[in-house]
Amino acid sequence: MFSRRWRFGWDRYSEVDLFTDRHETNTESLSQAIRAAVSEEPDADGSVLFGQMQGTVVGLRYYTGVVNQGEMVALVRQPQNPYDRNAVMVANVYGSQVGHIKRELAAAMAHVMDNNLAKVEGVVHSRTKNQFTMPVMLSFWGKEENKDAVIQGLARHGYKLNTDGNKGAGPHTHTHTRTHTLKNAFDNLFEGLMESKEGEKEAAEAVSTPLLPHQKQALSWMCACENKSELPPFWEKRGELYYNRLTCFSAKEVPERVRGGILADDMGLGKTLTTIALILTNFHKGKPLPVEKCVSASEVMCGVMCVCVETSSLSAEDLSARATLIICPLSVLSNWLDQFEQHVRPNVKLNLYLYYGSERNRSKKFLSSQDVVLTTYNVLSADFGNKSPLHGINWLRVVLDEGHVVRNPNTQMSKAVLDLKAQRRWILSGTPIQNSVKDLWVLLAFLRLKPFDVKDWWNRVIQRPVTQGDRVGIQNLQTLVKCITLRRTKTSEVNGRPLVSLPEKVVCVEQVKLTQEEREQYELARTEGRNTIRRYMAEGTVLRNYADVLAILMRLRQLCCHPDLLAKISSDLAAAATPAELRERLIEKLRLVLASGSDEECSVCLDSVRLPVITHCAHVYCRPCIAQVISTEKEMARCPLCRSEIKTNELVEFPPEEMEEEDSANSQNWRSSSKVDALMGNLRRLQFEDRSIKSLVVSQFTRFLTILETPLREHGFSFVRLDGTMSQKKRAQVIQEFQSSAPDSPVIMLLSLKAGGVGLNLTAASHVFLMDPAWNPAAEEQCIDRCHRLGQTKKIFYVVFLQKQDLFEKAFGSKNADKKTSRIDDIKALMEL
DNA sequence: ACCGCCGGGTGCC
DNA sequence: ACCGCCGGGTGCC
Known part of the structure; x- marks a missing residue:
């Protein structure tokens, strides 16, 4: 959404961050992109115009709905109509019936509409010449692969679609702009809306x-x-009537x-x-x-x-x-x-x-x-x-x-x-x-x-x-x-003065050098991952094995933080011999995707996964979400991500006893990592400079936060922790403690990247340490904004720890216009395939 | 609907 | 005339 990489001067953003290119394309997650690529929604965006033809609306005199010249009308199938099961009703923008499509044409259209081959839209161009019938321009929109079926279906009834040009497409004759112009316009959609003629109140x-x-x-x-009581957008008064200039609808009553x-x-x-x-x-x-x-x-x-107390005479x-x-x-x-x-x-x-x-x-x-x-x-x-x-x-x-x-x-x-x-x-x-x-x-x-x-x-x-x-x-x-x-x-500025004056924000990227041992371990993991992904590429099954690919990349990112973040490496699903074994492996995979504490997103609701389940094709969804998909699609249910067949009884969830494992990161055999050392160095330096300075330490891996607790305790830092597992009551308590200016109040908050969501007020902190880059730039901005906001008086220092991985830097050098394929290309480039 | 269609009345010019 | 033609009744799906 923003060109924030320039704003922050992060051109050298270089961690093992496969998701970096998201910074170029809106805040879109990999799963969304893949979902978009794999399953086009039956929505407007994927549709093309098959052609247009003139049709007739009949029976005008029986209905009250009126239409203006150029007005758009809706075409609605009426399979229950007692006179004709092919009936197609015509209604105006406000849903008042105008008439019907004449019978023969309705028969042709019913076939197209009932089989979902095309969406039909109507515009009434010429004014009604009589009170009984009128012409309507019909446009047929649908997926490219249905075009021939539609044209032939209509032809069987003796109708011919005019497929050349867009003549008569109404007020929306398409004037295509270049993609980047569109993108700019879109990005700026919400910019420049600050002029307020209203003054102040x-x-x-x-x-x-x-x-x-x-x-x-x-x-x-x-x-x-x-x-x-101003008119809503696009409405104007024309004589006695109110007229909408986009739909050309007009009404006697003032629009709401x-x-x-x-x-x-x-x-x-x-x-x-x-x-x-x-x-x-x-x-x-x-x-x-x-x-x-x-x-x-x-x-x-x-x-x-x-x-x-008002008791006036108003309605x-x-x-x-x-x-x-x-x-x-x-x-x-x-x-x-x-x-x-x-x-x-x-x-x-x-x-x-x-x-x-x-x-x-x-x-x-x-x-x-x-x-x-x-x-x-x-x-x-x-x-x-x-x-x-x-x-x-x-x-x-x-x-x-x-x-x-x-x-x-x-x-x-x-x-x-x-x-x-x-x-x-x-x-x-x-x-x-x-x-x-x-x-x-x-x-x-x-x-x-x-x-x-x-x-x-x-x-x-x-x-x-x-x-x-x-x-x-x-x-x-x-x-x-x-x-x-x-x-x-x-x-924003108003009258040349800034809207609010916030203290300065200093962004600093600290590159952390891996130790020899860490580097070797990393290289090993990368080679292994590369081989796996290479195999998927060769098989053309990258999308189907999406969870696996994600897990590989996740492991690499985890390795950059701390070796103990790694979950056990799971083996090939295909190797599972028995159903019990398959189940075991799926649970393991589910754990891998979720247990790191990174927020996986459900491709159905696009939100963080709640009540996670994993499909046999190894994709993770919220149980209610995927259950709904299955019940809607009945026998034909397919995985939204890979289109494999899915069944309700094949959804696997964590066995109950798994729910609260996780105190494995005990302090007994605790070890440090380069990144941990880098953080501790910073914190100790700060403490030495000024004991009252408060810091946020942010990671998307809650397990990493747990690992960090040990050295913090050892060095006598008082800290609190805020993550997604905490109750609202507990959160409020922690925030209050942290925000307190009492001398013995905590100076560090361990914060899981998405836990707080937005809107948290943590202005007590003046330093933010981001331990690993967020996949979503907006999440990162929010993270800084938790302390860089109204009420902040101190200068903000924002430190990002990155691992120098030159190898991967070049993978993200080019901006790929076609984001759907670019994910795959990025994975390829990332893994040097 | 200043249409099309239906069906009854009608029938050389 | 087992037709054509006329003119009245009629009319979405």
Whole structure:
């Protein structure tokens, strides 16, 4: 996403980092890339235009739906139609039926549509000449391999597709831009959205922290978004009608305004504070939230008085909603609590309820009477479909914190989020687009940005044009995003002044030299791995053996950290003689992938694997995710990564007793490594300079953190540890300890790279030691940002330990435009094949 | 629908 | 006329 390699001056980034090239292509993981290459989703992006033809819509007089000149229409199969099982219904953008496709043509189209050979889209170009029928331009889109079948299928019914040119494709005649132009436009999608014409707004009295100028701007913008009756993007008034210029749809009623948007400020700019200010400042009719106040302590007894209760004559439905629901990742739950505590005046009685834990109060009456209800995505999706009280409440406002965590529309989490009822909707996210323009859909759907909350319209009007490099499509996307987003970065300037002044950040790459012994061990492992991968290459089975390849590369990375990180080397799956042995090996492999503490990603939900299971083809998924895939695909279920057949009863998980192994890294036969020595050298030097300096020590391998505990203890450092296995309560406790400025407070935090997720506030630290490079540059940035953020007063030192491996440097010298094949090429290059 | 199609009325010019 | 032609009734799927 960012050209951060230049920003940090890391051209010499050279550890055994097969994933380095990700820094060039968005933050995409290897598994995602392979998934994309292996299984094209039946989505808009892979589609090509087969051709177009003129069709007829009949029966207009029976329906109320109207269509304008140039308006897009939806074509919907109606297999249950009592008059014709081939019926194809025609509807306008808002879903009102317009008519039917005439019978003979419907018969031809039904064949194509029912067999999923093509998606058919309609545009009505010429104005209706009569009140009974009208022509419609039909475009057939699908996978290349289905093109002939579609053309022939239509021909059998006497219809001919016009396959030359795109004439008459409507407002989206494709003007292809070069790929890199598209990429730039895409990268800049969220840049330059900081101009705020709204001015500044002071927070309500109940907010105790004075807002910085950019926060007042954000507050002003957010209030305006909630209160204004401005038309949503692409709508204009034409006479008596409201007209959408993208879909050419028009309506008599004012289109529903999106009351909310995306606050996409960089992390550290105070999105949480601004949101708290919004909640307290903008209740109904732009008035502050009517909160009760305690009389200040200096006055008599602490009585409770009611400040302002509105009972005006306004329509009741609008005013009935009171509560704001905030949904966040578990990792930032305590941060929200802290921030409410910190930024709301102590004498203000804000009803905040933490909807979390098994004892949570599920009463709708109780919840809707709160000012704020705070919960996590997991709780929300756990409740969803299970008489969820959260889904039965009409919220005044719903806020999705770190909103980018919902990006795959197929997940329960997304469905749960989209099903919430609210008058106002907000998304907070420092990185709204994680991988591709696809990620935006869930967010727009959540905001109810019509008509794009319907996936087909989104695909048709935005996603496909953008994916295909259509300039108009990109412009439309930019306009769309601009209308609903406010984004400032830490480097943004307003009126020539920086938005916030953060202390300087110094990045330092320390190259660690391996000892002779380490180097030999490394070379051995690499030769071995190379042979294995070479065999897969020769067999053409690299993708099928993906888990193995990943494991090989993982081992190399682990060797650079510490030899004891290596899990036992597993042997060939094919060599397994009995089912029991196969199972044993699969468990071993699963352990290898997960036990290192590195976060493996599930290719179905694109999130960290939860309840991991491994398939017989050795790919790891969340059990619920892969179970869903299998149940959807029935008999035909195939592994999303390699397309091998998979069955529910063949999924292997850790046997229960395995769950808590892991205290093997005991201090009895502890040994050091070059990297450990390098770290300890740094820490001891710091301690000598200034005993109050606090440091974060970050690794993606939790076992490495465990190894590091021994020398830290030996040298008398007081430290805490934060990793993914800890309960929320424990995390909050550890963070509080670390942030404390008490003289005996811990000076070091061992932090697992992904454990904290985002949003952690660790400003007590001024030094960050990254023990191994993250595969995801965003994760690395977040890691620095945990301390380089608002509230940091000290200069930040960021040290990355790398092993010098010249051999591998050249593998990543070239930027490969075609990322799908480049992974394989990279593996090849990496292994010198 | 200022169409097509159906079916009844009708029938040299 | 077992036709053609006329003109009224009618009309999505």
